[in-house]
Amino acid sequence: xxxxxxxxxxxxxxxxxxxxxxxxxxxxxxxxxxxxxxxxxxxxxxxxxxxxxxxxxxxxxxxxxxxxxxxxxxxxxxxxxxxxxxxxxxxxxxxxxxxxxxxxxxxxxxxxxxxxxxxxxxxxxxxxxxxxxxxxxxxxxxxxxxxxxxxxxxxxxxxxxxxxxxxxxxxxxxxxxxxxxxxxxxxxxxxxxxxxxxxxxxxxxxxxxxxxxxxxxxxxxxxxxxxxxxxxxxxxxxxxxxxxxxxxxxxxxxxxxxxxxxxxxxxxxx
Numbered sequence: 001x002x003x004x005x006x007x008x009x010x011x012x013x014x015x016x017x018x019x020x021x022x023x024x025x026x027x028x029x030x031x032x033x034x035x036x037x038x039x040x041x042x043x044x045x046x047x048x049x050x051x052x053x054x055x056x057x058x059x060x061x062x063x064x065x066x067x068x069x070x071x072x073x074x075x076x077x078x079x080x081x082x083x084x085x086x087x088x089x090x091x092x093x094x095x096x097x098x099x100x101x102x103x104x105x106x107x108x109x110x111x112x113x114x115x116x117x118x119x120x121x122x123x124x125x126x127x128x129x130x131x132x133x134x135x136x137x138x139x140x141x142x143x144x145x146x147x148x149x150x151x152x153x154x155x156x157x158x159x160x161x162x163x164x165x166x167x168x169x170x171x172x173x174x175x176x177x178x179x180x181x182x183x184x185x186x187x188x189x190x191x192x193x194x195x196x197x198x199x200x201x202x203x204x205x206x207x208x209x210x211x212x213x214x215x216x217x218x219x220x221x222x223x224x225x226x227x228x229x230x231x232x233x234x235x236x237x238x239x240x241x242x243x244x245x246x247x248x249x250x251x252x253x254x255x256x257x258x259x260x261x262x263x264x265x266x267x268x269x270x
Contacts, residue, residue, distance in 0.1 A: 042068070043066065043067060043248065043270060044065070044066050045064065046064055046066060046115050046117075047061055047062075047064075048062055048113060048252070049061045049078070049102065049113040050062055050102055050113075050252055050253050051104070051254035052078070052104035052111060054106040054107050055106070056232075056256050057261075060254050062235075062252040062254075063249065064100070064115075064249055064251060065248040065250050065270070066115075066117065068117060071117055071119065072096075072117075074096060075113075075115050076112075076113060077113050078104075078106075078111045078112075078113065079114065080108075080109065081112070081128060084101070084112045084114060084126075084128065085126070085128075088114070088116075088126055091116045092123045094118075095118055095120040095121075096118050096119070097118075097119045097121070097168070098116055098124045098126055099115045099116065099150075099151070100113075100114060100115040100151060101114045101126065101128070101153055101164050102114075102155075102253060103128065103129075103153055103155040103162065104155065105155060105157045110129065110155075110157065110162070124167065125147060125167040125168070127165055127167075128164040129162050130162060130164070131160065131161070131162065131163070132161065132163065132180065135179065136179070138165070139165070142167040146169065147167035147168060148168060148169065148172045150166045150167060150168045151165060152177075152217060153215075153253060154179070154204045154205075154213070156206045156208060161208055161213070172219065173219060173221045174198075174220035175198075175217055175218060175219045175220070176218045177216075178214070178215065178218070180208065180214075180215065181213065182214075183211075183212055183214070183229060186203075186216065198219065198220050199223065199224065199226070200218055200226040200266060201219040201266065202216065202251050202266060203215070203217075203228050203251075203253070203265075204216070204253040204255075204264060205228060205253055205254070205263075205264040206255050207256060207257045210258065212228075212255065212257050212262070214228055216228075223268060223269070224268035225247070225267045226264075226267075227264065227265045228264050229262050229264070230262060230263040231262055231263075232263060235265075242267050248267065248269075249265060249266075249267060251266040252264065
């Protein structure tokens with residue numbers, strides 16, 4: 001399913017969170033639950049699927065607050081690989097830039113959720129279904145061409161872990177990349193890098209041999225708070241607590257370990 005800003009506004013009762021300044025999650029009954037947050041002229045809130053229904057008891061989603069004014073956008077919840085590539089090429093010709101992509105192992109094969117925002121400029125570069133070594137090679141190639149790793153996703157599949165990533169020409173203040181940290185390693189890395197001013201800009205969780213693993217981008221000067229293992233059942237409460245402090249959700253991914261759904265999240269001030 002694809003949703004645009006225009007169609008979302010047309011379904012005001014079902015997508016009230018879009019029309020108001022709110023953070024949202026999908027409740028246990030499948031309905032969208034909105035939590036009001038402080039209005040901002042520099043943030044745009046876009047719904048994004050983070051766990052496919054075939055991976056857990058149901059689909060899980062998050063309403064991300066992306067730095068932007070009220071611009072046109074498109075969101076897709078379940079595209080196969082050819083459809084994702086075709087859609088990305090089509091939107092690129094219309095000056096839409098790919099902002100997020102999340103992969104899922106489903107009963108029908110790999111599927112992807114994606115978000116595009118209208119933003120004229122250099123097109124983002126997308127690569128999907130990469131092994132870790134393939135991803136590292138692409139990362140080196142794009143870095144040599146002056147691209148920045150803007151987004152990373154990692155997914156547990158029947159063939160092993162597969163990575164998807166977006167590179168663009170946005171400036172970066174210095175970053176460090178990790179692809180398969182254990183929970184213990186992630187916490188230790190986060191603590192040690194914080195001493196030098198590096199904090200997580202994005203964290204993607206996935207299962208590997210029955211245990212959680214994390215791909216993460218740490219950026220110098222990043223200001224957000226991170227959580228790498230937020231149980232899905234506690235997500236709405238976490239949103240409400242942060243909203244009371246004027247903090248919004250700026251990035252999220254989802255993963256399932258031993259049948260239990262979790263979020264990785266990055267929070268920042270509105």
